[in-house]
Amino acid sequence: MGAVVTRTAGGFEVRIRVAGTLPQVWDGSNVENVVAFFDVDLDGRVDYEARGHPAEEGWSASSRSPSGAGFGAASGVTATPVGDTLVLSFPASVVGDASSFQWSVATEFGSLAQVASGTTASDFAPDSGGVRFPA
């Protein structure tokens, strides 16, 4: 898995490349999340998340901030699969209007019970060592 963050006119774009081809739709059972994590105050704790996940009619997105979560269009995030790369695009408001941060990405795949467990979240969230943006 490899990823790159770029600044866009309206915010940011995160391109996350995975091994193999991304599914176009939900497989009907497993949850798949492709997630970008942002630590905007550099304290080692994730403050914002942008997520993409395959749904019945293509990829959907969600976001999480200290004040709550947004789903679908309300998340501000769009998730577009392009072959082996998922493109997450979103306005700067999704990362609290930050212009610099440390970031990382992860994927989750499994049953809802597995993905929703507290241990899964702590296992997959980066504890430290995110990549700085701008570099």
Ligand SMILES: [Ca+2]
């Ligand atoms: Ca933080």
